[in-house]
Amino acid sequence: MQNGKPIVKDVYWVGVNDRRTALFEGIWPIPLGVSYNSYLIVDEKTVLIDTVKDLSVNGYLNKLKQMLGPDRQIDYLVINHLEPDHSGALPIIKRVFPNIRIVGNRKTAEFLKDLYGVPDIHLVQDGEELRLGRRTLQFFLTPMVHWPETMMTYETTDGILFAGDAFGGFGALEGGIFDDEVDLDYYENEILRYFSNIVGKYSPMVQKAIQKLSDVDVKIVASTHGPIWRTDPGHIIRLYDRWSRHEAEPGVVVVFGSMYGATEKMAEAVERGVADGGVKTIRAHNISTSHVSYVIRDAWRYQGLILGSPTYDTGLFPPMESLLRLLCSKKLSNRSAGVFGSYGWSGGAVKALKQFVEDGKLGLVEPVVEARFAATSEQLERCRALGRAMAERVRRDER
Numbered sequence: 001m002q003n004g005k006p007i008v009k010d011v012y013w014v015g016v017n018d019r020r021t022a023l024f025e026g027i028w029p030i031p032l033g034v035s036y037n038s039y040l041i042v043d044e045k046t047v048l049i050d051t052v053k054d055l056s057v058n059g060y061l062n063k064l065k066q067m068l069g070p071d072r073q074i075d076y077l078v079i080n081h082l083e084p085d086h087s088g089a090l091p092i093i094k095r096v097f098p099n100i101r102i103v104g105n106r107k108t109a110e111f112l113k114d115l116y117g118v119p120d121i122h123l124v125q126d127g128e129e130l131r132l133g134r135r136t137l138q139f140f141l142t143p144m145v146h147w148p149e150t151m152m153t154y155e156t157t158d159g160i161l162f163a164g165d166a167f168g169g170f171g172a173l174e175g176g177i178f179d180d181e182v183d184l185d186y187y188e189n190e191i192l193r194y195f196s197n198i199v200g201k202y203s204p205m206v207q208k209a210i211q212k213l214s215d216v217d218v219k220i221v222a223s224t225h226g227p228i229w230r231t232d233p234g235h236i237i238r239l240y241d242r243w244s245r246h247e248a249e250p251g252v253v254v255v256f257g258s259m260y261g262a263t264e265k266m267a268e269a270v271e272r273g274v275a276d277g278g279v280k281t282i283r284a285h286n287i288s289t290s291h292v293s294y295v296i297r298d299a300w301r302y303q304g305l306i307l308g309s310p311t312y313d314t315g316l317f318p319p320m321e322s323l324l325r326l327l328c329s330k331k332l333s334n335r336s337a338g339v340f341g342s343y344g345w346s347g348g349a350v351k352a353l354k355q356f357v358e359d360g361k362l363g364l365v366e367p368v369v370e371a372r373f374a375a376t377s378e379q380l381e382r383c384r385a386l387g388r389a390m391a392e393r394v395r396r397d398e399r
Contacts, residue, residue: 004040004063005177007220007228008158012040014063016052017172024170028197028293032190033172036085037224039162040067044133045075049153049162050224054088061096073097078137079104080164081150082111086224090116103130105141107149142166142209146202159219166209167236168225169194180231187227194225195243196300197293201330203244210241243300246334250398251281251302252390255295257288257317262342262374263310269380270306270340273387279394287319292326299327303397304390305335307353311343316352324356336393337362338386340369365390
């Protein structure tokens with residue numbers, strides 16, 4: 001998309017797509033890319049809302065110049081979120097538009113000084129307004145969604161909520177930019193992966209932000225990542241609401257590690273039991289080959305989580321240990337969990353898995369199955385029993 005695209009009259013999407021970065025934040029795979037959404041309002045005063053990552057700055061500046069014409073300047077830059085994927089272009093924007101005034105809250109000002117050496121900004125309070133001419137912007141402070149300075153900007157004439165990272169998702173914008181122009185099934189898995197990987201830890205603050213917006217007439221949701229929601233803006237808000245309440249869909253995620261195949265055989269018996277119990281939605285991950293980003297997404301989506309690990313150096317298999325540390329950090333809750341594992345000369349993995357379930361206040365589904373070296377036929381039957389018990393729990397919760 002070489003040019004800016006109008007959202008409504010005199011309000012333009014001027015974002016860019018990033019299909020070159022392999023790992024978002026150096027951690028999370030983005031094989032479908034990601035968009036950095038920026039918006040330009042042309043009124044008596046011109047306003048840029050958020051910028052883009054610095055790698056995209058040349059095409060970004062061309063879009064702005066095309067929208068503004070040769071002589072017009074940008075009066076304000078509103079910063080809803082200062083993370084560098086949205087503020088990386090800020091230094092060059094200030095050089096190209098030297099009189100631009102940056103708008104943000106007190107925490108924004110603190111971070112700007114440290115990050116870019118910008119000493120002075122136009123400070124706004126929660127609920128404060130900024131008149132542009134025909135249009136007015138209103139600012140809502142939404143701290144910790146997902147940085148301390150995060151806020152949202154509401155354009156009152158057309159009901160556009162510039163939401164920062166809230167209501168965003170992974171995936172470059174391929175052709176269309178609106179919810180009615182794109183294949184939402186293609187995007188929603190990536191939106192959930194973005195939420196669970198990036199924002200989910202701060203679910204209580206997402207709930208506070210949604211409550212703060214409950215009386216605001218939102219007609220368009222324009223996030224800094226992913227599609228712009230104009231046909232059904234309530235859909236993306238409802239998704240974020242459900243996910244931030246830790247509400248789950250019926251289904252079971254089986255995550256296992258296996259060095260020589262013994263624990264994998266147990267995992268297959270568990271999966272067979274889940275299917276025998278009448279649950280068709282089973283997502284299996286070998287933690288040695290599945291990136292944790294996708295495991296976290298599925299654990300956030302589905303009600304049942306079954307974890308299997310061999311013992312390694314008297315403890316957890318290291319990739320499983322890393323996953324559990326992340327799930328703990330993300331504060332996953334309101335799930336039913338089962339555990340199984342194997343050991344050789346010394347145990348430890350199953351004990352650690354049970355401790356994770358206990359510490360996370362997850363509902364333990366029994367039996368707990370532990371095998372030495374390789375599971376016997378009786379232990380494999382207990383694995384199937386674990387799968388059936390989880391299926392029964394998931395089906396009961398669905399009712």
